[in-house]
Amino acid sequence: MHPRERKSKRSTYHQSCASLTKRALVTHFLKGTLGVKRSALNWAVLRECPHEPLQFYWFRAAIRFYNGLLSSNSATLKQPLHADLKLVPRAKTSWALEILRAFEGLRGCDTYTQAFLQGLPIYYSDFTAGLRFRIRKV
Numbered sequence: 001m002h003p004r005e006r007k008s009k010r011s012t013y014h015q016s017c018a019s020l021t022k023r024a025l026v027t028h029f030l031k032g033t034l035g036v037k038r039s040a041l042n043w044a045v046l047r048e049c050p051h052e053p054l055q056f057y058w059f060r061a062a063i064r065f066y067n068g069l070l071s072s073n074s075a076t077l078k079q080p081l082h083a084d085l086k087l088v089p090r091a092k093t094s095w096a097l098e099i100l101r102a103f104e105g106l107r108g109c110d111t112y113t114q115a116f117l118q119g120l121p122i123y124y125s126d127f128t129a130g131l132r133f134r135i136r137k138v
Contacts, residue, residue: 056135067121106130
């Protein structure tokens with residue numbers, strides 16, 4: 001192995017350790033600040049300190065991806081999306097079906113579902129507000 005390769009691998013390893021340590025320190029700091037036990041679940045602590053759970057970011061990114069596909073000029077990107085949307089009534093599993101299931105319980109669920117099935121863009125700011133409301137409600 002070339003010395004430069006070793007150095008870059010070492011550097012990458014140290015960066016990943018540093019980010020893990022930083023994350024652990026943040027959660028330990030937050031737990032101490034909130035006065036909860038160290039065994040308290042990280043997601044609960046992060047939720048108390050206005051941090052959104054991973055599901056929020058995943059769903060928001062999925063809608064951003066969907067809107068990006070719709071606004072794309074490439075037919076190669078749009079064809080799989082439209083094919084997946086046509087499969088929804090018959091398919092047991094598909095990307096579109098998972099998104100439709102995730103819409104359940106959102107304010108404006110019917111609006112998002114209709115827009116999604118018709119291949120129309122979903123208004124991101126309204127969607128994010130509805131998603132944030134659902135997550136805080138749980």
